[in-house]
Amino acid sequence: MSPSTLLYIILGISIISYLFDQALDYLNLTAQRKDIPAEVAEFYDQQKYLKSLDYHREQTNFGFLTAAFGFVLSLLMLLFGGFGMLDQLLRNYLQNDISLALVFFGIVVFISDLLTLPFQLHSTFVIEEKYGFNKTTVKTFITDKLKGYVLGAIIGGVLIAVLIMLIQKIGPNFWIWFGTIAALFMLLVNMFYTSLFLPLFNKLTPLQEGELKGAIEAFAKKVSFPLDNIYIMDGSKRSKKANAFFSGIGKKKKIVLYDTLLSNHSTEELVAVLAHEVGHFKKKHIILSYIISVVQVFFMLFVLSRIVFNENLSFALGGGQQAIHLNLIAFGILFSPLSGITGLLMSLLSRKNEFEADAYAKETFSGSALANALKKLSVDSLSNLYPHPAYVFFHYSHPPLLQRLKAIG
Numbered sequence: 502m503s504p505s506t507l508l509y510i511i512l513g514i515s516i517i518s519y520l521f522d523q524a525l526d527y528l529n530l531t532a533q534r535k536d537i538p539a540e541v542a543e544f545y546d547q548q549k550y551l552k553s554l555d556y557h558r559e560q561t562n563f564g565f566l567t568a569a570f571g572f573v574l575s576l577l578m579l580l581f582g583g584f585g586m587l588d589q590l591l592r593n594y595l596q597n598d599i600s601l602a603l604v605f606f607g608i609v610v611f612i613s614d615l616l617t618l619p620f621q622l623h624s625t626f627v628i629e630e631k632y633g634f635n636k637t638t639v640k641t642f643i644t645d646k647l648k649g650y651v652l653g654a655i656i657g658g659v660l661i662a663v664l665i666m667l668i669q670k671i672g673p674n675f676w677i678w679f680g681t682i683a684a685l686f687m688l689l690v691n692m693f694y695t696s697l698f699l700p701l702f703n704k705l706t707p708l709q710e711g712e713l714k715g716a717i718e719a720f721a722k723k724v725s726f727p728l729d730n731i732y733i734m735d736g737s738k739r740s741k742k743a744n745a746f747f748s749g750i751g752k753k754k755k756i757v758l759y760d761t762l763l764s765n766h767s768t769e770e771l772v773a774v775l776a777h778e779v780g781h782f783k784k785k786h787i788i789l790s791y792i793i794s795v796v797q798v799f800f801m802l803f804v805l806s807r808i809v810f811n812e813n814l815s816f817a818l819g820g821g822q823q824a825i826h827l828n829l830i831a832f833g834i835l836f837s838p839l840s841g842i843t844g845l846l847m848s849l850l851s852r853k854n855e856f857e858a859d860a861y862a863k864e865t866f867s868g869s870a871l872a873n874a875l876k877k878l879s880v881d882s883l884s885n886l887y888p889h890p891a892y893v894f895f896h897y898s899h900p901p902l903l904q905r906l907k908a909i910g
Contacts, residue, residue: 504816511817511834512579518837519572523565529885529892530561540906544880553883556632563628567620574616582819584609584830589821598669599662602826606661607654629740632883637739648701660686665825668809676802683802684795691791695732695748695755705732705757713763716772717756724865726779731756733763742882745771747778754782765881766874773862773870780861786854793850797843804839805832851898856908868909875905 502510537550545553578584588605595601625642629635637645663682667675690698699705708714708731721728736743736759743762747754756775763771781787808814812823814831862871879886879902888901900908 502813504813507813507817507831508579511831512576514834514837515572515575515579518841519568523568525889525892525895526561526564526568529889530558532887532889532892533557533885534887538886538903540903541876541880541886544876549880549883552632553880553886556628556883557885559628559631563620563624567617570620571617574613579818584827585815585819585821588815588819588824588827598825599665601824602661602665603658605826606657610653611650634741634882635739636737636741641738645702652698652701668825673806673810676799676806680795680799680802683798687791687794687798691748691787695757699734699757703738704735706735707731708733708758713768713771716768717775720772720776720866721779724776724779724783726782727754729755731758733758733760736761743878745774745778747775747782765877767870769867769870770874770877773867774874776862776866777858777871779865780858781854783861784854784857786858790847790850790854793847797847800843801836801840804836805829808832808835845895848894848896848898852900855899855905859905859909863909872906872909875902 533554535551535554537545537547587608588601591601591604591608595604622642625635625637626639629637660683664675664679667679671678695705708717714731717731718728720726732755734757741761743759743765745756745758745762747756756778758771762774766774809825809828809832810823811828815822815824815827818827818831820827859871862868878884884902886902888897893901899905
């Protein structure tokens with residue numbers, strides 16, 4: 502295909518994707534209802550429920566604005582060859598392809614983040630603050646940004662450098678080697694996330710001896726769950742929203758509880774939440790998701806290997822010569838319809854897995870305790886109780902609350 506044809510295809514995909522996402526958001530907004538479901542009526546008063554509707558509405562309207570801003574910026578960069586102009590400018594100072602690519606992506610990411618900074622600040626310090634969620638200080642916000650830049654530069658820089666080196670040295674078969682490296686990297690992150698990455702942003706404190714720890718250990722022993730450590734994470738450092746998860750692949754697992762979760766739930770409810778997480782382990786959801794993710798990565802890299810050497814992709818983005826980093830940007834857009842399909846299938850699988858994990862918690866511990874925990878989590882986070890079915894189908898990795906409660910019974 503000619504560069505102009507490729508550019509039209511890239512623009513068409515970008516426009517259709519944007520319009521489709523905004524249509525889904527609009528449908529989801531119009532699905533709001535003012536009646537409180539009987540299932541959560543005991544936890545919701547009318548005033549707080551109306552507050553949840555306002556929160557959802559304000560978030561969605563603000564999302565329209567941020568999405569439009571990002572879309573217009575991307576469209577202008579594509580129409581006027583902004584990516585190609587940046588590439589040609591940097592070539593005056595950098596001759597090495599890997600260095601060129603690293604600086605190119607570094608500038609694109611940094612400027613993109615800088616331009617959207619006002620939106621990030623408004624979301625955190627205005628919207629989240631207005632509805633009582635925000636606990637992030639300006640110092641924490643800045644520190645998180647700096648740490649994110651450093652971590653992204655190290656990890657992202659190494660992966661990009663290795664990818665480009667393999668493309669140059671091996672040729673079209675690079676996808677096999679880089680896919681293997683990516684699979685190993687994903688495995689290591691899964692294994693060491695709690696011990697290496699999480700402490701960079703949050704403080705983890707071992708759960709003290711007491712009723713909760715005893716109840717968790719008793720349940721883990723009952724179902725033969727290989728529990729290693731139980732940690733409390735200072736989630737309240739940034740938000741009042743709560744969560745819990747476990748990490749690790751192998752014989753030993755680490756359970757992490759947000760401190761905000763402990764303050765709002767009974768011991769029985771907390772154990773039920775953890776029973777749900779254990780259900781993912783027992784049903785092999787973690788391993789299956791990892792395997793599917795690896796297959797997706799190999800598939801994406803294989804498709805990339807078919808087009809990464811096409812110089813017309815670079816010309817379509819305004820480049821004066823073939824550049825791997827320009828082709829990677831073009832590929833990201835061209836591949837998005839396929840990634841959307843695979844993402845949709847992963848969401849379908851994820852929702853099925855959530856139902857199975859809920860059923861496991863009900864069978865091995867308590868369905869009523871899990872239901873109460875889910876209700877409290879939903880109410881405390883002002884979640885949308887009536888999401889539009891189409892929005893759920895395309896975007897939800899977890900089933901909506903009312904569907905989960907119905908399945909728990």
